[in-house]
Amino acid sequence: MSHLDIELQQLKAETLKMWALVNLQLRKGKDSLVNLDKDLAREVILSERRVNAYELKLDRDCENIFALFNPVAVDLRCVLAVLKINNNLERTGDIVEGIAKFVTNVDNTFDKQILQVTRAVEMYEAAIDMMDEVMDAFDKENTSIARRVFQKDELLDDINLKANAAIAEYIRSNPDKIESALYLLSIIRKLERVGDQAKNMAEEIIFYIEAKVLKHRSKVEKQNNN
Amino acid sequence: MNKLEAKNVNVFYGAIKPNTVTAFIGPSGCGKSTFLRLFNRMNDYIDVFRMNGIISIDGKDIYDKNIRVEELRKQIGMVFQKPNPFPKSIYENVVYGLRIQGIKDKKILDETVETALQQAALWEEVKDKLKDSALALSGGQQQRLCIARTLAVQPTVILMDEPASALDPISTAKIEDLIYKLKSKYTIVIVTHNMQQAGRISDKTAFFYMGEMVEFDDTKIIFTNPKQERTLNYVTGRFG
Numbered sequence: 001m002s003h004l005d006i007e008l009q010q011l012k013a014e015t016l017k018m019w020a021l022v023n024l025q026l027r028k029g030k031d032s033l034v035n036l037d038k039d040l041a042r043e044v045i046l047s048e049r050r051v052n053a054y055e056l057k058l059d060r061d062c063e064n065i066f067a068l069f070n071p072v073a074v075d076l077r078c079v080l081a082v083l084k085i086n087n088n089l090e091r092t093g094d095i096v097e098g099i100a101k102f103v104t105n106v107d108n109t110f111d112k113q114i115l116q117v118t119r120a121v122e123m124y125e126a127a128i129d130m131m132d133e134v135m136d137a138f139d140k141e142n143t144s145i146a147r148r149v150f151q152k153d154e155l156l157d158d159i160n161l162k163a164n165a166a167i168a169e170y171i172r173s174n175p176d177k178i179e180s181a182l183y184l185l186s187i188i189r190k191l192e193r194v195g196d197q198a199k200n201m202a203e204e205i206i207f208y209i210e211a212k213v214l215k216h217r218s219k220v221e222k223q224n225n226n
Numbered sequence: 227m228n229k230l231e232a233k234n235v236n237v238f239y240g241a242i243k244p245n246t247v248t249a250f251i252g253p254s255g256c257g258k259s260t261f262l263r264l265f266n267r268m269n270d271y272i273d274v275f276r277m278n279g280i281i282s283i284d285g286k287d288i289y290d291k292n293i294r295v296e297e298l299r300k301q302i303g304m305v306f307q308k309p310n311p312f313p314k315s316i317y318e319n320v321v322y323g324l325r326i327q328g329i330k331d332k333k334i335l336d337e338t339v340e341t342a343l344q345q346a347a348l349w350e351e352v353k354d355k356l357k358d359s360a361l362a363l364s365g366g367q368q369q370r371l372c373i374a375r376t377l378a379v380q381p382t383v384i385l386m387d388e389p390a391s392a393l394d395p396i397s398t399a400k401i402e403d404l405i406y407k408l409k410s411k412y413t414i415v416i417v418t419h420n421m422q423q424a425g426r427i428s429d430k431t432a433f434f435y436m437g438e439m440v441e442f443d444d445t446k447i448i449f450t451n452p453k454q455e456r457t458l459n460y461v462t463g464r465f466g
Contacts, residue, residue: 002399003406003426067449068425 004069008078011061012138015082015089018054019135022089022096025051026131026194029096030124032103033187036110041103044096051093058086074208081208085138088197088204092131095190095197102183110180118166120188123159126152127191130198137202143209146202150222156195163188229383229413230265230283242430244382247405247414249424249445252434253465258417261434262385265415266302267295283383300327303376307388309368311360311375316343316352319360319371323379338378345411346374347404366397373404377412384408386416390423402427421461425449433457 001009025044032041062083065071071079115121130152137145167181174181203214203222214222228241242248250258260269267288269275281288288298300323311319320339321329329335339356343349348370352363360371369389376384386405390398405414405427418424424431425445432442433456441448441457452458459465 002403063450064446068445070422070425 004065004071004075007065007069008071008075011058011065011079011082014054014058014061015085016135016139018051018058018086018089019131019138021047021054022051022093023128023131023135025093025096026124026128029099029103030121030128032100033124034112034115034121036103036106036112038104041100044100045104048093048097051090055086055090055093058082062086074211077208077211081204084204085201088201092194092197095194098190099187102187106180106183109177110183111174111177114167114170114177114180114184117170118163118184118188119159120184120191123156123188123191126155126159127194127198130156130195134198134201134205137205141205141209143206146205147222149198149202153195153199156192160188160192227285230281230415242413242415244413245409245411246429247409247416247427248430248432249428250415250417250432250434251419251421251424252440252460254419256434257437258432258434259387261439262387262415262417265383265385266299266304268304270295300379301381302383302385303379303381304385304387305369305372305376305389308392309365309372311363311368311371313359313361315357316360316363316371317356320374320378322375327379342374342378343371345377345408346370347400347407348374364397366393366400369393369397369401370404373401373408377408381412383413383415386414388417388419391419398423433460435460 025047028040028044028047031037032044062079065079069075130149133145133152134149137143137149163185167185171178171181206212206214229244230242250262252258263269264277264281265283265288269277277289283298283301286293288302312322314322317339318325320342321335324335324338340349340353343352348367351367352358352371360368363371369392373384373389389405390401393401402423405416408414409429416424416428428445430442431445431448433440433448433452433454435456441452441454443453447453448457449461452461
C-alpha cells in the first residue's frame with residue numbers, strides 16, 4: 001500500500017468518525033424533541049463543538065493531501081468528495097444544534113400532539129435513515145446504496161409540502177398554540193435540509209467512485225444513471 | 227536526544243529527530259548535496275574543504291579528531307543518485323561491508339543478505355538468483371540493491387542523494403514506498419530535486435538557496451504555508 005493510500009484511508013476513517021458523531025447528534029436531537037428532554041438537548045448543543053473540531057481537522061487533512069501528494073483521478077475525486085462531505089456534515093451538525101436549541105427554549109405549554117399531526121417524527125426518522133444509508137455507502141464505497149437515498153428524499157419532500165396545510169389546520173383548531181406550531185414548522189424545514197445534505201453527500205460519493213456529476217439533475221435521472 | 231544536530235554550520239541551527247525523513251530541496255548548486263555530505267564527512271576529500279561549527283550524531287561531534295571516519299560511515303550510510311552496484315554478484319554486493327569488517331561466518335552473511343534484501347523490498351525478485359551479476363538488474367532494482375548494501379552494515383542514519391532521479395516512475399514509487407517503510411527503523415535524510423517527492427515522503431523539509439538554508443520546518447508547513455517568501459516562490463514554481 002502506498003503512502004498516499006494510507007493517507008486516504010486515514011482521511012476516510014476520520015470522515016466516518018465525524019459522520020458517526022453527526023448521526024448520533026441527529027438521534028439525540030430526535031429523542032430530545034420527542035421527549036422534550038432539555039438535558040439531552042443541552043448535551044447535543046455542547047457536542048456540536050466536537051463536530052466543528054472535526055470539520056477543521058478534515059479541512060486541514062485535505063489541504064495537506066493536496067499540497068503534499070498532488071492526487072489525481074480517483075484519488076483526487078476522493079479528497080474533493082471528502083472536502084464537500086465535510087462541509088455537508090458540519091451543516092447537518094448546525095441544523096441539529098438548531099433543533100436542540102428549540103427544545104431548550106420550548107415551554108411547558110408545547111403540545112406534543114402537533115408532532116403527530118405534522119408527521120414530524122416520521123420525517124425525522126426518515127432523515128436519520130438517509131444519513132445512515134449514505135454513511136454506509138461511503139464506508140462500503142457502494143454507489144447503489146448511495147442511489148437509494150434519492151428516492152427516500154421524496155418522503156421528506158412530501159411531508160414538508162403537506163406541513164403548511166397541517167400546521168394551518170392545527171392553528172385554526174388550537175389558536176392558543178400558534179407559537180408551538182410555528183416553531184415546529186421551522187423544525188420541519190430544517191429536517192428537509194438534512195435530507196438535502198444527505199442527497200448532496202450521495203452525489204459526492206457517486207462522483208468519487210464513478211466520476212459522474214449528478215448535480216442539478218432530476219431525481220429520476222439520478223436514480224437511473226448507472 | 228536528537229539523532230543528528232548541526233550547530234553554527236552556515237546559518238542552519240536545527241536538529242533532525244530519530245525515525246523521521248528529512249528532505250533537502252532547492253535549485254541546482256544551492257548547497258543541499260554539499261550539506262548532506264557533511265553528515266558522513268564525504269566533503270573531507272575536497273582539498274579546500276573547511277568547516278566551522280558542529281555536526282553531531284547522538285550528541286557526539288563527528289568532526290572530532292578522535293572519530294574514525296570508517297566507523298562513522300558504518301553508522302551513517304549513504305545512497306547516491308546513480309545506482310552504483312559493484313561488478314559482483316547480488317549476494318557479494320550486499321555482504322561487501324561485512325566482508326570488509328572481517329565477518330566470514332556464512333550463517334551471518336546469509337541472514338544479513340536475506341534481511342537486508344527484504345528490508346529493501348528486493349528479496350522476492352532476486353532470491354533465486356543471488357549469484358547472478360548485480361549489473362544484470364534493472365536500474366530500480368540496482369538502486370534497491372544499493373539500499374540493501376547500505377542496510378547490511380546496520381546503520382542508524384541513511385543519507386540519500388537524489389536516490390530516484392535516475393529511475394522511471396514505477397521504480398521511483400517503489401523507492402518512495404521503501405523510504406516510507408524504512409523510517410520506522412532509520413533516520414533518513416534525502417536530497418531531492420523533485421519537490422513533489424519531498425512532499426510525499428518527508429516529515430521535515432529544508433529549503434536551500436545560494437548556499438544558505440532559507441527555511442526548515444514541517445513538510446506540511448513548507449508546502450502549505452511557508453514563512454519565507456523565497457520558499458513560497460520556490461515551492462509554487464514562481465522562482466527567479
